[in-house]
Amino acid sequence: MRLFFDARYIRTDFHDGISRYSAELAAAVHAMAADRGVEVTYLVHDEAQLPLLPDGAQTLALHAPTSWREPFTARLLNRFEPDVVFSPMQTIGSLGRRFKLILTLHDTIYYRHRTPPRDLPALVRVGWRLFHLSYLPQRVTLNAADLVATVSETSRRQFAAARLTKRRVVVIPNAPQRLADLLPGGADAVRTDGPVRNIVYMGSFMPYKNVDTLVRAMRLLPGRTLHLLSRITPARRAELQALAAGGAVVFHDGVTDAEYAAALADHAVLASTSLDEGYGLPLAEALALGVPAVVSDMEIFHEVAGSGALYVDPRDPAAVAAAVSTLDDEGVRARVIADGTAHIAQFTWQRSAGILLDAVASLTAR
Template sequence: MVKISAVIITLNEERVIERCIKSMQRVADEIIIVDSYSTDKTEEISRKLGAKFIQHPFNGYRDQKNFALQQATYDCVLSLDADEALSIELEESILKIKENWQYDAYKFNRLNYCCGQWIKHTDWYPDRKIRLFDRRKGEWYGANIHEVVEMKEGSKVCVLKGDLLHWTYSSYEQLVKVMNKYSTLSAKEYFNRGKKSSFIKIVISPFWRFIHSYFIRLGFLDGYGGFFVSISAAKLNQLKYVKLRYLHLANSSKLNHQHPLLAKEGIRIGFDAKRAFYNKSGLGNYSRNLIDSLAKTDSANSFMLFTPKIENRIILNQHTESNISIISPSKIYRKIFGSLWRSKFIVSDIKKQKIDIYHGLSHELPYGIKKSGAKTVLTVHDLIFLRFPKFYGPINVFIYKKKLKYACKVADKIVAISSQTKDDLINFLKVDPNKIVVIYQSCNSIYQQKIGKEEFQSIKAKYSLPDRYLLYVGTIEERKNLLNIVKALKEKKIEIPLVVVGRKTEYFHKSVKPYLVENRMDTIIFPEKVKNEELPAIYQNALCFVYPSIFEGFGIPILEALTSGIPVITSKGSCFEETGGLGSIYIDPQNPNEIGEAILKIIENQGLRSDLTKHGVEHAKQFLPEVIADKFMILYKSLL
């Protein structure tokens, strides 16, 4: 018999959660609640009914639901919303397929309860949704409005008998309000994708939508409710295209007044978003965090993400925001000339999109950018390739230097992520100091949330973590200096395990691994494929964070550790004291004995550990995402 894990995401769902959980108790072998820190009785009710309760920061419906999938013990997952429940007939159908699981996913006929009645006809029924599936072959996807389960190509899907009951709008006023909101979001999404409006779409399409829903789909059998649902669907369709037409008229300057829909268009800011989509850490995290915080704190502005490709990408959490859109060259063109488009031909697209500010997030600006008419901002993270050229090779150093010199020359403003980087720009490239502004990095807001005990226990078991451990997070490369941490542990006979989270490079295989084997050190743990959303729990439960890097532009893992509430041991000099503040102990990274002494101080002195933690949390507040976003908006507006 197949075993099923049921998962639900919640936030203040005390009104509906009991009904949802009880409907799944017969069919589910476990029920998991992933909660976004509810302040009502959601937790109390869930635990009373025997559900496993996990709290996790909310980063969008899609990502929260995918996180919930990862918490499941079994691969066959039943995923419901808190305002949904299984009908008796659907429960029986699920019990039968548990005995004979033949498909990769199962669709449910969703029956919606609206304004006091069940809508059994119209386009609302059967509103078929995948809610039971093999998580190895599918996950949640989605854009601005609704998230959906998408299965891998070739997956077999079946429709089950019985209804998934869904309680929607309690009043017609609520339905109208939501309809207006969704029509605006849809219009903006269509506009950013280049879709057009027309007379047929504004007049004929809504009329046909009503005819289809009310007559062909027998909505009239639902009485007044069927009429209202059908007319609302038609009106939503019409509003979407009317608003889309206004957006295009405004964009072509054919309106001599400002329509209310356009009142919040604000500044159009473009980003070189390649790193945001493809880099899992480092420059990718910087790009994603900045775009995310800007989109959430400045909803009046539009953020356009320029990327050579949109397949096989790291999905951006913030792409669910209505003020974000993606710009990419045509499919055939980008397969052949994607890099060339990003470095040169993107300029015509920047001009076409009427971008006010174009921000190069990682040392580059396209050639000919001045022809676009956009003001330009360039972020420079570090000049490590000039300070330590041996790590890069002569050809890469030549290319990086040429691109950076050009970008610094044409940029209207240069953002250095630390004073150290600003000094390097002045000393190595002779950049005008007046052109440079220092704006620090922020770290993902998930590090601010306290991770619950049950969630950590789940992650601890998954990666076989010990009860007490030291922590290192970062690429395992020569510059990051992991070997000297290992040597410090051996020299000082420190038996507390070190957990190392990061990608292994040739340095690991040539230097670190041989040392571990030679000295028979089995207390160094290398968990594989740790997800970003799991890192806060690993940080928060470590004794301290050890990061003796030789040189950094900023050192984002230090900030992640401080925000997580643990003390830090890091290097003297470079940018480290800017990032680490009073929450860190500073050591000579080339001296294993000094590293070891610092570790012993922290693990043996609870008072010191508490003081460092207190100072670290306070210091980290100046790097909060909303603080950094405000500084960037001030910079952007100063250029216009």
């Protein structure tokens, strides 16, 4: 059985969510494929992507996914006679295909917040906005596949509510990277003894992320520091500095994965007061590291964290501050960490790769 895995979304500078999902799933599939009788070929568009794939991976060079040729990709792939093509996105061209196709839609957040990623070409950004003005283009796209994948049960329910596709939807879950491997002392370097000293936020500063509430909460948390790890524009930084009003807030303006792990490992709590989320990977990463979390009370966060987080009204700074203070109690902190570690353990790339390979087998069996 020949599986073509679309690895063209793996970034060569730094991982975003789609890039990390692609790279981690690709590695796990590679490790399992031979035992399943599957020959995997990875589609790439840049030689710099090759070192980011598993050693010995078989590859096929194509155009970039943002190329004008993308709608005709299926006709190009037909020449190589794959049995199944899996894409971690939904935009690969399917017209005229002679193979089974699995498309992935991670979530529906861009229907609620239509601003596209800033690193896309201008013409693609315009097309992105137009595409998300209505569900119709998405329905046409997804119904052109044999199977649709997504990363969470929450997203699957949202697809059904919006009637996004007639195809079967399979959940191939996201999973956290092992931040402990980036710490000099491994998991033993994570310090959770004593009161919470640091509140860590990892994510963008788009309006729906509602970082304002976190900043306002710091006025009620003397002796603690909020670390905003991601890159930020000077204008947005000035806005948040004005809101801090004496609260301790540090702007890191971008960190490495190792620096991110070190921040979480230092008597910290992962915090998010986002009003909406597609998944919430930083939450999963914190739980896997054995770090407690204080997050918005929303469906996707409950799916990711279970009872391994404290849930708050994201518009209430006092509620955020109270939840952080609650974690000073040794018993509460230990329970939340234990519950989070146990819950997130079910999300692994090995499990996700197995689900994908089962889906591939089901398509070829038909």
